Amino acid sequence: MSDNPAWPNGELRLDLPVFLARFGLEARGAAQPLPGGEDNINARVATDRGDVVVREYVRSDPAKAGAELALVAHLAGGGFPTPAPFTADNGEPFALVAGKPIAVFPFASGEVPPAMTPDLAEQSGALLARMHTATAGWADARILVTDRIGVLETAASSDVALHGADKWRKEVRDFLDGNAEALALLGEQPAGPLHHDLHRQNLLVEDGRVTAVLDFDELNRGPLILDLARVLQYASLEQPDRRLPAAIAEAALAGYQRVRPLSATELALLPVAFDLAGIVDAAGFIMWAAPHLGVEHVEECHSRLGFLANRDALRHHP
Structure with missing residues (x-):
């Protein structure tokens, strides 16, 4: 440094x-x-x-x-x-x-947008679907395949010593056990390269339109709806209460479906994909980052608090 x-x-x-x-x-x-x-x-x-x-x-x-x-x-x-x-x-x-x-x-022109709005969420959803459509059938053995269930199994049996870790481990185990069937079905859905980091700070905008999508450093392969779930997860974490605004969710989904319509099964699995994105993000931070950042309590993990604030949120609106 x-x-x-x-x-x-x-x-x-x-x-x-x-x-x-x-x-x-x-x-x-x-x-x-x-x-x-x-x-x-x-x-x-x-x-x-x-x-x-x-x-x-x-x-x-x-x-x-x-x-x-x-x-x-x-x-x-x-x-x-x-x-x-x-x-x-x-x-x-x-x-x-x-x-x-x-x-x-x-060098790409444009400015990072100051907030995720419904209009920007709709554009983000459409761009994500364009990426998924453009890379259909893309095969590259160098692209990481992330075992998200494996990450959570590791978390549930980890020896993390932060305050509140026992409660957190139980949350992870409850999520795995309570969603086992849906998680297995999620693994059978259309998959491909995921941007996995599509938040507003990786966008450039001019005159209200996205001019560039940046930073593909988290590229990995997985179920495509997980990429949409990550957009929603990031949007939720920017809210003061970490709750996903319904207008943002609906706009992102509408933009995505305009380009790549989701199957009925993918739509039904989007809520668990959203929860999965949050709890895996939290697990990675708590296990691998927190010990090096002076974090003492799992309550300091923003993605965990976002997961707790949003559990089943997408099940209550289309």
Whole structure:
């Protein structure tokens, strides 16, 4: 980590003229840090072909980054609003520097929207469905398949020592036991690549319209409706009471279905997918992040509080 506060995730340390030349670009200025991105270092750089974003993958190995970038290039090539990576002199969409994959993208214009509104939720749902439709049949063994049930089984028997952990473990076990049939059925639904991180801070907007979907770093493969459930989970966590607004849920679902209509089974399973998204997110934080962040009580986990606030929420409106 850098002690430079302008670089929250560490400083991009490259010989920019040499590095960018590998992508056929001529540097015309110094790297300017970009905020956001928990697992990457991002900087904006002026070049002879316009401004670009240089992105260093801090935690992704070359295989994982390669899978992400190949999918992003495919989406962009089909007209999906996301910047396509430049190709390096090795024929790959990234170059390795000290073992770290680093990619270069055209700079995308727009601003991060200040709040998730019904209109933005409808656009997000439609964009997610466009991604799922555009990647139907996409096969790439490098894409992670997340065993969400396995994560919860691990959580239910974990030795986490936070205050309230016994209560939390019981919540996890009750969820697994009470939804066993639905969770098994969820695993049989149409699956494919998931963005898994589609919240407003990964969107750019101009004049009320989404101009770019960013940050596919959580790319994994799973039931498609889990991606829609994650949109709803993020929207709920932004509310003061962490309750999912009905208008947001209805708009996101309407936008999605306009592009990719859900089957009756997928619609029936969306509530449990929404609950699953929240409880898995909470389990990951409590088991793997909390011990390193000075967290002392499970009540400090926002995604757990969101799960508790929203259990069965989608069952009470269409």
